[in-house]
Amino acid sequence: MKEFNKTKFKYNVENYLKILFRKSIEEASEQQIFQAVSYSIKEYIVDLWIETHKEYESRDVKFVYYLSMEFLMGRVLGNMIINLKADETVREVLEELGLNLNSIEEEEADPALGNGGLGRLAACFLDSLSTLGYPAYGCGIRYKYGMFEQKIENGFQIEVPDNWLKYGNPFEMKREEYAQEVKFGGYVRMERDGEGRDKFIQENYQSVIAIPYDIPIVGYGNHIVNTLRIWDAKEANTFNLDSFDKGDYLKAVEEKNLANTICEVLYPNDNHYAGKELRLKQQYFFVSATIQRAVSKYMENHKDIRKIHEKVCFQLNDTHPTVTVAELMRILLDDYNLSWEEAWEITNKTCAYTNHTIMTEALEKWPIDLFSKLLPRIYQIVDEINRRFLLVVESRYPGDKLKIKNMAILYGGEVRMANLAIIGSFSVNGVAKIHTEILKERELKDFYEMYSEKFNNKTNGITQRRFLLHGNPLLAEWISKKIGDEWITNLPAIKKIADYAEDMTAQKEFMDIKYKNKIRLADYIYKHNGIEVDPNSIFDVQVKRLHEYKRQLLNILHIMHLYNQLKKYPDMDFYPRTFILGGKASAGYKIAKAIIKLINSVADVINKDESINGKIKVVFIENYRVSNAELIFPAADVSEQISTASKEASGTGNMKFMLNGALTVGTMDGANVEIFEEVGEENMFLFGLSSKEVMEYELHGGYDPKEIYDSDAEIQLVLDQLINGCYFPDHGLFNDIYKSLLGIHKNEKADPYFILKDFHSYELAQRKIGKAYRDTGAWAKSAIINVAKSGKFSSDRTIEEYAAEIWKLKKI
Numbered sequence: 001m002k003e004f005n006k007t008k009f010k011y012n013v014e015n016y017l018k019i020l021f022r023k024s025i026e027e028a029s030e031q032q033i034f035q036a037v038s039y040s041i042k043e044y045i046v047d048l049w050i051e052t053h054k055e056y057e058s059r060d061v062k063f064v065y066y067l068s069m070e071f072l073m074g075r076v077l078g079n080m081i082i083n084l085k086a087d088e089t090v091r092e093v094l095e096e097l098g099l100n101l102n103s104i105e106e107e108e109a110d111p112a113l114g115n116g117g118l119g120r121l122a123a124c125f126l127d128s129l130s131t132l133g134y135p136a137y138g139c140g141i142r143y144k145y146g147m148f149e150q151k152i153e154n155g156f157q158i159e160v161p162d163n164w165l166k167y168g169n170p171f172e173m174k175r176e177e178y179a180q181e182v183k184f185g186g187y188v189r190m191e192r193d194g195e196g197r198d199k200f201i202q203e204n205y206q207s208v209i210a211i212p213y214d215i216p217i218v219g220y221g222n223h224i225v226n227t228l229r230i231w232d233a234k235e236a237n238t239f240n241l242d243s244f245d246k247g248d249y250l251k252a253v254e255e256k257n258l259a260n261t262i263c264e265v266l267y268p269n270d271n272h273y274a275g276k277e278l279r280l281k282q283q284y285f286f287v288s289a290t291i292q293r294a295v296s297k298y299m300e301n302h303k304d305i306r307k308i309h310e311k312v313c314f315q316l317n318d319t320h321p322t323v324t325v326a327e328l329m330r331i332l333l334d335d336y337n338l339s340w341e342e343a344w345e346i347t348n349k350t351c352a353y354t355n356h357t358i359m360t361e362a363l364e365k366w367p368i369d370l371f372s373k374l375l376p377r378i379y380q381i382v383d384e385i386n387r388r389f390l391l392v393v394e395s396r397y398p399g400d401k402l403k404i405k406n407m408a409i410l411y412g413g414e415v416r417m418a419n420l421a422i423i424g425s426f427s428v429n430g431v432a433k434i435h436t437e438i439l440k441e442r443e444l445k446d447f448y449e450m451y452s453e454k455f456n457n458k459t460n461g462i463t464q465r466r467f468l469l470h471g472n473p474l475l476a477e478w479i480s481k482k483i484g485d486e487w488i489t490n491l492p493a494i495k496k497i498a499d500y501a502e503d504m505t506a507q508k509e510f511m512d513i514k515y516k517n518k519i520r521l522a523d524y525i526y527k528h529n530g531i532e533v534d535p536n537s538i539f540d541v542q543v544k545r546l547h548e549y550k551r552q553l554l555n556i557l558h559i560m561h562l563y564n565q566l567k568k569y570p571d572m573d574f575y576p577r578t579f580i581l582g583g584k585a586s587a588g589y590k591i592a593k594a595i596i597k598l599i600n601s602v603a604d605v606i607n608k609d610e611s612i613n614g615k616i617k618v619v620f621i622e623n624y625r626v627s628n629a630e631l632i633f634p635a636a637d638v639s640e641q642i643s644t645a646s647k648e649a650s651g652t653g654n655m656k657f658m659l660n661g662a663l664t665v666g667t668m669d670g671a672n673v674e675i676f677e678e679v680g681e682e683n684m685f686l687f688g689l690s691s692k693e694v695m696e697y698e699l700h701g702g703y704d705p706k707e708i709y710d711s712d713a714e715i716q717l718v719l720d721q722l723i724n725g726c727y728f729p730d731h732g733l734f735n736d737i738y739k740s741l742l743g744i745h746k747n748e749k750a751d752p753y754f755i756l757k758d759f760h761s762y763e764l765a766q767r768k769i770g771k772a773y774r775d776t777g778a779w780a781k782s783a784i785i786n787v788a789k790s791g792k793f794s795s796d797r798t799i800e801e802y803a804a805e806i807w808k809l810k811k812i
């Protein structure tokens, strides 16, 4: 196999600088050097990429197509070099040229084609698929603007467009030859063909051309390169001068507009459905292009379309790509003339669906009006799927209106995408044990009763290559020195580090590394926030999207309470803490934005108050994203995973903290439950209502937070401080937060996320943390045990399960 050649690489860097920019090393800017280094790496990768695909073809392998509206990749260069095992060589060469890899990596835009958990999971999966040698395509959208950049001004979030393609993307490759036409609108005409079959012909539609851009995904140390294929839109060339009559002219302009808008921007909503027509266009656009190309590719080497499920599996990342079910039906029916029954059987054997949330406001339900106008042929097919499905329901549950209400795809004037995904797929999975149980017992109970064989769990995971090997080089090296580097491709092997948990020298080494990582983060904070934080204090971190169910509000209310306590009892026993929070709020999510402002206002007051001797510091990290996440996880002592039980499907940040030796304070929610199973009570701080308790309260309309407010002076004080100008002179600003807790809002439940209900239990857990940290040896032991028990949470394990149980893939 081709080895990474030092001399050639060195030559290439200088050569690319010359070809691309007409510059020498001395003359080039940092960005130009980044480009030249990236092209040099790409040049090496392309050969491996070609080899991999030759191999796939000669073995006629089965592929999984992972369809996702989001891929939150983060920076590519550093990770690629690590996966090529070329880290040392590259560093050497660059040093010889007077360059430094770390600062070159900083030049790369941070590709953020995703919101949060779901998009980052897709990126981890791609890393694992390549590393394990499974044939796969990630398929998505090449948004011109990714997740917005968050600026904090006066404590308020401001959204700035993320122009990640400004300098071009050196890793992508445009593949014009695989362009696909995607059709929107118009109407469907029916005609009989020569053999008396009904043919459905879409007419007067608008066309967009989908152009694929391929990005190589390099496996770790195995020379396997898979592909992330993201589609861009181009106008169909209907500006045809011959037919320049009025109708065509307008159509041409419309098509041009459509092509220009489809891939413009990622919707920055996380767990919230907004029903925007453009989003449905995005969905059909990338799905149609992906499915058309996958079918053509399959037919290039196979004769019988009826066996496509033997070589292809479409994994739907949440309901966003669910039109896949109907699009595949359309192709099988209209292009390959299969009967409905045949087409349905094949579709059902080819599609699989992952559910990532039980938040009802995240459910995608398109108005039938909008859906049928935009996708007339697809709508006909959905209508027929629905009709046939309801016949089955009716025969199984005669006269049962409730079943129809719960399970119909078309209901109340809406197309319910989750129902279409479940009915059209052979597999339905949740993303953590408790999440899958809740789906089976509650959210999707009726479907589970009908199709229990479809349901399965695949607990999420994360890639240790990015989140330990790349993000935390000091700890990675320490672990490898002690137990070898098998953990890089087999995370369960990391359990051997537990042998050192009680070894005092090892504990000290571990805490030293943590300390250095805290200094690295403290420098970042000083540079970006101008706040000095003490690396000897406990770094207590909550970074994730801002959402009420994730309860950043519980965190900040507790900080306000602690501050009150410190002011009242200056001599109380208290270990210094640095509370670090970060995360973006959706642009239109008012309360979430008010919570960001609250965090920043509280930070301002507390950080300036000299009377508490710096015992508490509060930092809001601006623009939390993959690149700074890689600095944050390694520096954390405490991982805040405090969602209302039953609401967080899995969480994956919880795993990244654990892997880097932070201790979790958390509820029994999502994958926290499984982390708890691994580390046990001694190594985690649990608190709060259980999911059963939460769901029980919800059944009875919630609980009464007023009782707590009235009877608890400390909570009362904190809540009153929200609206008495204590933290910000504008009294009205935090009114909405206050009202959301006490239920003064009309028609809204009081404290639907049980913040006051869980407050004391949380406070108690926090007190235990302060105490536990004083015993450095015991703390280090717990932290090392957390690292040692993180083996289950590798995305390699998750992918092995998907491959064996759902995709039936073979490794090459």
Ligand code: 26W
Pocket: 115, 116, 117, 118, 119, 121, 269, 270, 271, 272, 273, 274, 318, 356, 357, 362, 363, 364, 431, 460, 648, 649, 650, 651, 652, 670
């Ligand atoms: C339609 C708007 C919308 C946008 C994004 C609805 C739902 C989403 C995602 C499904 C939200 C999401 O990222 N869910 C997260 O998925 C992670 C990966 O499985 C889980 O770890 C998180 O618990 C879950 O919130």
